[in-house]
Amino acid sequence: MNYGKSLTVRPVRNGRGVVALRAFSPGDLICRIRGRIVTPRTVWGYWKTDPRRGANCYRYDTELYLDPEGEIGAFANHSCNPNSRLVRTAGGLQLRALKKITAGREVTHDYSTQLGADDVWTMKCNCGERNCRRVVANIARLPAAVVSRYRKLEAIPAFIMATLQGVE
Numbered sequence: 001m002n003y004g005k006s007l008t009v010r011p012v013r014n015g016r017g018v019v020a021l022r023a024f025s026p027g028d029l030i031c032r033i034r035g036r037i038v039t040p041r042t043v044w045g046y047w048k049t050d051p052r053r054g055a056n057c058y059r060y061d062t063e064l065y066l067d068p069e070g071e072i073g074a075f076a077n078h079s080c081n082p083n084s085r086l087v088r089t090a091g092g093l094q095l096r097a098l099k100k101i102t103a104g105r106e107v108t109h110d111y112s113t114q115l116g117a118d119d120v121w122t123m124k125c126n127c128g129e130r131n132c133r134r135v136v137a138n139i140a141r142l143p144a145a146v147v148s149r150y151r152k153l154e155a156i157p158a159f160i161m162a163t164l165q166g167v168e
Contacts, residue, residue: 007031007107009075014126017077018107024097030084030107033058033073033093035066042067055123058086058093059114062159066093078136079108081129085155086114098153111136113156116163140164 003009007030008019024030038057043065046054056074057065068074076095083101086109087094101107108127115121117140125136139147139160150156 003031003072007072009072012077012106013128014077016075018072018075018095020101020103020105020107022103024101024107026097026099028097030095030097030101031072032091033066033068033076033086033095034071035068035073035092038065038067039063040065055121059116059119059160060088060093062116062162077106077108077127078111078123078125079106079127079129080110080125080132081127082108082110082155084109085150085153086157087154088157098155110150110155112139112142113150113160115139116160118163138163 006020006022008021009016010019012019037060040063043054043057046057053067053069057067058073060066073093083097083099083105084095084107085098087096095107095109111123115138117138119138123136125132125134139156147156
């Protein structure tokens with residue numbers, strides 16, 4: 001399934017993922033992550049009836065999530081060595097390139113950058129990167145060097161960073 005001339009969804013290492021059909025340079029807009037803004041209660045409901053849908057929701061701010069069901073965002077996979085980052089805008093979320101992405105490469109982001117210190121969700125990681133952390137968990141469980149690098153790249157939203165206050 002193609003999304004314009006830039007992206008497709010196809011089989012990748014971990015199920016189906018977003019794959020670049022053209023090259024992207026650092027900072028480039030890859031795509032907009034569209035969906036419905038929902039409450040935590042709605043997301044918890046998904047976990048009971050459709051866990052995959054619950055896992056695909058993006059934290060949008062301190063109390064709301066974006067449900068990308070039926071959109072390309074539902075296929076954006078995690079990597080401990082991501083090539084893109086999520087950026088929140090007034091109209092939703094965007095995936096932007098962190099580094100050069102060549103045609104044919106999977107577009108990935110680090111799920112931990114969307115998980116506040118107050119989030120309890122975890123996932124076994126199977127990204128295959130040399131620096132794989134083996135577990136995807138909240139921002140408080142990331143190594144300090146990774147948090148520092150992501151902050152410099154502006155890959156962690158301010159509302160996620162704010163959840164670290166008071167966490168030792």
